[in-house]
Amino acid sequence: MAILQVDDHFPFSDEQLARIGIVQRNSEGKPQFIHRTFAEYLVAEFLTKELKKNTKQRKQVQDILLNKVLLRSDCQVIRSFLDGFLEISKPTNEALKEYGEELNKQLKEREDRGPLAGVTTALHTAAKDDNASIIEFLLESLKSGEDLNTVTEMLLATDRQGRTVLHKAAENNSIHALKKIWEWAGKVTTWKAAAERGHLVALSDHSEASDTNYTSPEGEEIQPNQIKNKLFVAKDKYGNMAWHTAAQRGSVKTLETLWSWAKEMKLNTNELLLAQNEEGNTAWQLAAQTGGLEILQELRTWAKKLQLNRNELKNKLLLAKDQCGYTVWYQAAESGNLEALETLWFLGMVSELMPDEMLLAQNEEGNTAWQVATQRCHFEVLKKLWEWAKGEQIGVHELKDNLLLTTDQYGNTAWYRAAERGNLEALWSWAKEVETDTDELKKNLLLAQDKQGENAWNLAADRDHFEVLKKMLGWTKEIQMNSNALIKEFLQTKDKYGYIAWHRAAQRGRLKTLEMLWGTAKVVDLKPDKLKNNFF
Numbered sequence: 001m002a003i004l005q006v007d008d009h010f011p012f013s014d015e016q017l018a019r020i021g022i023v024q025r026n027s028e029g030k031p032q033f034i035h036r037t038f039a040e041y042l043v044a045e046f047l048t049k050e051l052k053k054n055t056k057q058r059k060q061v062q063d064i065l066l067n068k069v070l071l072r073s074d075c076q077v078i079r080s081f082l083d084g085f086l087e088i089s090k091p092t093n094e095a096l097k098e099y100g101e102e103l104n105k106q107l108k109e110r111e112d113r114g115p116l117a118g119v120t121t122a123l124h125t126a127a128k129d130d131n132a133s134i135i136e137f138l139l140e141s142l143k144s145g146e147d148l149n150t151v152t153e154m155l156l157a158t159d160r161q162g163r164t165v166l167h168k169a170a171e172n173n174s175i176h177a178l179k180k181i182w183e184w185a186g187k188v189t190t191w192k193a194a195a196e197r198g199h200l201v202a203l204s205d206h207s208e209a210s211d212t213n214y215t216s217p218e219g220e221e222i223q224p225n226q227i228k229n230k231l232f233v234a235k236d237k238y239g240n241m242a243w244h245t246a247a248q249r250g251s252v253k254t255l256e257t258l259w260s261w262a263k264e265m266k267l268n269t270n271e272l273l274l275a276q277n278e279e280g281n282t283a284w285q286l287a288a289q290t291g292g293l294e295i296l297q298e299l300r301t302w303a304k305k306l307q308l309n310r311n312e313l314k315n316k317l318l319l320a321k322d323q324c325g326y327t328v329w330y331q332a333a334e335s336g337n338l339e340a341l342e343t344l345w346f347l348g349m350v351s352e353l354m355p356d357e358m359l360l361a362q363n364e365e366g367n368t369a370w371q372v373a374t375q376r377c378h379f380e381v382l383k384k385l386w387e388w389a390k391g392e393q394i395g396v397h398e399l400k401d402n403l404l405l406t407t408d409q410y411g412n413t414a415w416y417r418a419a420e421r422g423n424l425e426a427l428w429s430w431a432k433e434v435e436t437d438t439d440e441l442k443k444n445l446l447l448a449q450d451k452q453g454e455n456a457w458n459l460a461a462d463r464d465h466f467e468v469l470k471k472m473l474g475w476t477k478e479i480q481m482n483s484n485a486l487i488k489e490f491l492q493t494k495d496k497y498g499y500i501a502w503h504r505a506a507q508r509g510r511l512k513t514l515e516m517l518w519g520t521a522k523v524v525d526l527k528p529d530k531l532k533n534n535f536f
Contacts, residue, residue, distance in 0.1 A: 037077060043069075044081030051091035051137075058095075062102060070122035070138075076129060083131035091137065093144065100141035104150045107157070121157050127165040127181060130174030135165075139184050143191075151188050152227060155181065162236035163245075170242035170258070173251035182261065185227045228265060232258070239278030247283035252294045255283070259302060270306055273299065273317075280322035288328035293339045296328075300347055314351045318344065318358075325364030333369035333385075336378035341369075345388060355392040359385060360402055365409055368402070374417050375408040379426065382414055386430055400434045405444055411451045419456035422465035428475060438479035446472065446479075447489060453496035461501035461517065464510045473520065484524040491521055 022038045033039045047069065050061045069075045069082070091099075107121075126134040142151045158164055163171070169178040235241055243262075246254040262272050276282055287295040303313055321327055329348070332340040348358050360368055373381040389399055404427070407413050415431075418424045428445070435441055449455050460468040472490070476483035494500050505513040 040075075040077040041081050044078050044085055047078075047082060048085035048089050051095045052089065053092075054094065058098070062099065066099070066102060066106070066122060070134065071125055079125070079129055079131055079134060083126075083129075083133045086133035086137050091141075096137075096141045096144040099137075100143070100145040103138065103142055103154070104145055107150055107153055121154060121165075123154055123157070123165050124159060124163075124168050127168040127174055127177045128172050130169070130172065130177045132176040132180040135177055135180045135184075148188055148191055151184070155185055155188065155227065156230060156234065158234075158236070161238075164231060164234045164236075164242070166231050166234065166242040167236055167240070167245050170246040170251060170254050171249055173246075173249065173254050175253055175257065178254060178257060181231070182228065185231050189227045228261070229267075232261065232265070232267070235277075239276070241275065241277075243272060243275065244277050244281070244283055244286055247295055247299075248286040248290055250287070250290055250295060252298060255295055255298065269302070273303060273306065274320075276322075279324075282317075282320065284317050285320070285322055285326070285328050285331060288331045288337070288340055288344065289335055293337075293343055296340060296343050296347075313347075314353055318348055318351060318353060319361070321363075325362075327361060327363075329358050329361065330363055330367075330369050330372060333373045333378070333381055334376060336373070336376060336381055338380055338384060341381060341384065355388070355394065359389055359392075359394070367409060368406070370403050370414070371406055371408045374412070374414040375410070377417050377421050379418065379421070379423050383426055390433075396434045399430075404431060404434060413448070415445050415448065415456060416450050416459065419459045419465070419468060420463060422460065422463065422468050424456065424460075424468055424471060428471075441479050442486065446475065446486070447493065449493075449495070453494065455490075455493055457490040458493065458495060458499070458501045458504055461510065461513050462504040462508060464505070464508065464513055466512055466516065469513065469516060487520060487524045491517065491524075 022033055022035075047061065047065055050058065055061075069078050103122075123135060123138050126132075126138065139151055139154070142154060154165075156164060165181050166178065168174070169181060232243075233241060236245075240248070243255070243258050245251075246258060259269070259272075262269055273284075274282055277286075281289075284296065284299050287299065299317075303317060318329070319327055326334075329341070329344050332344055345358065359370070362368055363372075367375075370382065370385050373385065386399075386403065389403060404415075405413055408417075415424070415427050418427045431441060431445055435444070445456070447455055454462075457469070457472055460472070473487060476486045476490075479486075490501070492500060499507075502514070502517050505517060
């Protein structure tokens with residue numbers, strides 16, 4: 001409201017606005033908009049009009065626009081309206097020149113201060129918001145000063161994370177901004193070449209990048225895609241190009257656009273497909289981490305078009321490892337992305353991977369996909385891995401030793417993790433599929449202890465998983481004729497600190513669990529001295 005009232009010729013009084021219905025008075029009697037969006041729309045409209053006329057407050061308006069509206073996060077809606085206005089209402093040449101001078105000044109100051117926190121320039125903000133018309137306004141302003149170096153500098157400017165405007169557009173799937181930035185990168189190279197040959201007249205609003213190579217007065221050949229190349233291959237502090245960023249964010253349309261540009265510029269697309277960031281991750285691996293199912297499918301399609309043979313597809317994509325020894329298969333299991341895992345399984349089969357190359361492959365820490373899914377408690381992933389392992393007719397002993405009883409880096413089996421989360425039924429049914437010896441079931445599952453000396457029974461009591469405790473009591477009858485003896489073992493088994501399930505439930509205030517444990521002790525006729533010594 002305050003900004004609007006800068007204009008002496010603003011046509012409406014507070015009373016007139018109130019009658020229109022978008023303003024009301026607050027408790028202090030001051031007018032305020034009934035919704036912030038009305039104010040944001042009118043501010044954007046006001047700023048657009050100021051760019052078309054020469055008013056006495058133009059310097060104040062310039063400061064508000066460049067240092068507040070185009071940068072601050074709370075002005076995003078104003079920028080959205082402003083972008084729409086600028087699409088149909090172009091600033092005057094005089095306004096563009098004034099704003100270009102100020103932007104040039106800010107860029108020079110930035111060289112002394114270094115990158116700022118968050119978004120470095122207004123162009124970064126516009127790229128993030130997908131405001132193509134604001135990008136056009138900013139770059140046209142800089143171009144009006146006929147100093148193409150500042151335009152190039154703004155296009156290649158980075159924030160503290162080393163991200164360019166192309167990174168920001170790719171990160172937010174800002175397709176309109178992405179294309180506008182790319183268009184300008186091509187224009188600037190052509191203009192610079194023309195300017196160095198003495199043809200500054202080429203700086204027209206309609207000039208486009210051509211396919212012609214130019215030679216500078218010093219004899220250096222200037223390629224038509226020179227700035228595009230720099231922008232495309234620019235890496236942030238983590239070694240990510242915009243290509244990696246798009247894959248990581250699941251931006252399919254952005255990745256498709258970048259791929260088409262790479263082919264247009266005749267970049268080595270084989271190298272692009274396999275390009276790694278600082279952590280050794282390719283776009284393929286980043287997509288698997290974040291669940292980019294569509295991107296995995298697109299990358300697979302492009303790999304086929306590049307005619308990668310089965311060995312290349314297998315070794316450079318499916319089995320390629322990052323610096324931590326993680327394959328895409330392992331990363332999908334770790335993130336619990338079942339759809340991505342199913343896609344990778346299918347791709348592995350068509351690439352003639354052996355099942356154990358996926359199911360039993362280990363990372364640098366010696367963990368398989370099963371173990372990391374166990375560690376993250378991704379039980380749906382465990383279920384699918386078990387189905388695939390059985391479907392591939394992996395032997396009973398391998399199923400038991402390499403899946404069911406294998407431990408994660410903390411020494412915990414899937415059984416232990418499932419007890420912790422109250423989800424034991426599936427594990428029990430799988431165990432009975434591969435183990436018929438009841439003593440082994442008792443030893444390896446029901447009474448098996450972790451590094452703290454806790455078994456599934458103690459853990460379920462500690463977490464108040466009442467239904468798990470009831471299920472386990474029922475399972476004792478399935479594997480032992482004298483189930484009471486096994487139940488007594490449940491009740492009296494101590495962890496490394498000397499605690500039994502009773503103590504853990506009492507410590508946590510689990511009244512319902514305590515009642516069940518007490519009732520169970522009486523049913524199995526636990527002797528009074530045992531009750532006294534263990535329970536109290």
